[in-house]
Amino acid sequence: MTASNISNNRKGVEAAMAGNHIEAEKFFRQAIKENETAIEGCMNLIRLLHMQGRHAETISAFKELQINVQIEKIHPQILYMVTQSALDIGDQKIAIQNLSVLSPQHPGNSEIQCMLSEAFIKSGRLVDSQKLLERVIQLNPEDPSIATQLAITESELGNYNKAEKIHKQLVGKFENAFLSHFNYGLFLANIGETKRALRCFERCKQIVPNAPEAQEQIEKLIQNESNGLTEIYQDIEKKYWVEAEKKLRKNKEVIEPIQFWAAVNELPKENQQKLGSIQAFDAEIQxxxxxxxxxxxxxxxxxxxxxxxxxxxxxxxxxxxxxxxxxxxxxxxxxxxxxxxxxxxxxxxxxxxxxxxxxxxxxxxxxxxxxxxxxxxxxxxxxxxxxxxxxxxxxxxxxxxxxxxxxxxxxxxxxxxxxxxxxxxxxxxxxxxxxxxxxxxxxxxxxxxxxxxxxxxxxxxxxxxx
Missing domain, CATH: 2.60.120.620 (q2cbj1_9rhob like domain)
Structure with a gap:
């Protein structure tokens, strides 16, 4: 590494520590430009870009680093940062590549194992997620996050009985754990068990009063009741068009746009016209x-x-x-x-x-x-x-x-x-x-x-x- 390159890296670090990110980036890029093997400059640039939330550029800088360094020799901190950026922009390939290196290096780190499992699921590699978690849970049998992730994987595979068995074990074992009840509620909501899901989310609110995540799920499950959609569709079934039209107009601000226009689509044309353009519901046009x-x-x-x-x-x-x-x-x-x-x-x-x-x-x-x-x-x-x-x-x-x-x-x-x-x-x-x-x-x-x-x-x- 040349003297000027060391100087540029040092200048970049000093600029970054002083909060001058523009100057820091300039010095790091100059270090890379002057010497293609300036690994330190490239890693510093990755840290800077990731810190600024410039995720696509972080991935680009990482790919440049990989030209000169085998992935197994890249510092775990860099791999982790790049993984976070990859997940943020939906680049599952980079995420899986990096996490597959980090996972065996840190078998006891449940966060890394769950991140890899989630990346597998999003890539449709459900069996890989299942195998990973079954292996990891042998090392961490008491870790609720690994067990929860396994339940999610089993659910995605259609193994609902297995998934529910795991969720029930977690709820029984961690009776006062917010996440145990919350994830069980999500599972129940997904399979259409609304009443049981609501009980899970209400239990979450007992554990953590006014928990926004639980409240959001409760509101989502009872939305059709609170926004009048159930009554509106009852009117539509009875062909009470005017009543349905009035209720739609009254509740327009609290009904999700797609659900609102879906209900309008069920009305006769003369009622539709009072709520929006007829063309919006003309199948030949749309x-x-x-x-x-x-x-x-x-x-x-x-x-x-x-x-x-x-x-x-x-x-x-x-x-x-x-x-x-x-x-x-x-x-x-x-x-x-x-x-x-x-x-x-x-x-x-x-x-x-x-x-x-x-x-x-x-x-x-x-x-x-x-x-x-x-x-x-x-x-x-x-x-x-x-x-x-x-x-x-x-x-x-x-x-x-x-x-x-x-x-x-x-x-x-x-x-x-x-x-x-x-x-x-x-x-x-x-x-x-x-x-x-x-x-x-x-x-x-x-x-x-x-x-x-x-x-x-x-x-x-x-x-x-x-």
Missing amino acids: IRIVELYSVSEKEKFLAELVDNVKNAESLIWNRAGKPTRHGLQSHEILNGSQSTAIQDLCRRLKEASLDYIKNKPLLQKIRNQKKGNKELSGWSVVLKKGGHQKRHIHPESIVSGVVYIQLPKESANEEKKEGNLVFPSNNMKMVTPKEGMAVIFPSYLAHETVPINSNEERICIAFNWT
């Missing part, structure tokens, strides 16, 4: 069909996508809390995937979603209200004979859609309705799926599918764009 692939691309990309779906470890039968019936539904399959076919699909879907929302003023308004961040997420659905999707909306997003990657012959036949995507509200629209086709629509439009009657599988990837 639903867009996009051919994602050319004829020459379909064979290659769709086959690879089918392989990705089939190999998804989180693909489980009738996933709890989801609308899939007589079929399999996966956990997240798009976000963080290292598959080139999935990454290519994400690029196409993001472009299509951005183009779709351009001329949709209501969706733009909702995105501003929800502070949408243009993130894409998705999951796979494999329907068997009799399989279908129950009527539902996507309240957590703004734009939703589905990409068809493998269809039974009956589903692709426009003269038959099997497997069709249906938008059942006013001026009902039915879409016949085709392989390689994407259907994009507002998340507030209720939709369902016609059951299939084939022994062939119907495979698709549904997605949300926020």
Whole structure:
């Protein structure tokens, strides 16, 4: 290392300690520029960038450091900082790479083990998460955080009985532990056990009075009661259109935007018009069909996508809390995937979603209200004979859609309705799926599918764009 390089590093450290981050960054970058093996300068730059919350730049600096240093020889503190930055921007690949080095170095550190487990889950590697935690729990049998993470993993794998058994053991063993009851409540809410979940969150508030996390979950579970949605849908079922319209107008500020417009979508046109633009509910205007692939691309990309779906470890039968019936539904399959076919699909879907929302003023308004961040997420659905999707909306997003990657012959036949995507509200629209086709629509439009009657599988990837 040259004298000037040492000087630049020292100057950078002194500037950083004095709070002059701009000067510090300049000196560290100069140190790297003057000597490509200036490892110290690169590590100091990583510390500085991470401290400032510049996570993407932290990752970039780390990749530059890796050119000259094997990951096993990089200081654990640097690996940990980079991991935090990677998790912040959703780079599961870097996070898993670093945590896989840190995990065996610190077998007793439950935070590192849980971080690695979470990264595995977000990458769809549920079995890896399960194996990791089963190994670690042998070393830390009394650690509640490891046991909780194992319960979460078992739940994602569809092993609900195993997951609940672990949660019950934790609640019994740590009767006054906030997190034991809180995580059990989350699990129960996920499988639709609302009353039992509420009891867990109320217990959390007894342990930690006015705990905001518990209160938030309680409010979320009883939201439909407090914001009048239950009464509104009761009026809609009875066709009390004027009453429903009045209650929607009265409660507009306390109902989530997507849920509000989903309810408006159930009203006749004359009542809709008093609450918003009729065009916002016109299926012919709002639903867009996009051919994602050319004829020459379909064979290659769709086959690879089918392989990705089939190999998804989180693909489980009738996933709890989801609308899939007589079929399999996966956990997240798009976000963080290292598959080139999935990454290519994400690029196409993001472009299509951005183009779709351009001329949709209501969706733009909702995105501003929800502070949408243009993130894409998705999951796979494999329907068997009799399989279908129950009527539902996507309240957590703004734009939703589905990409068809493998269809039974009956589903692709426009003269038959099997497997069709249906938008059942006013001026009902039915879409016949085709392989390689994407259907994009507002998340507030209720939709369902016609059951299939084939022994062939119907495979698709549904997605949300926020």
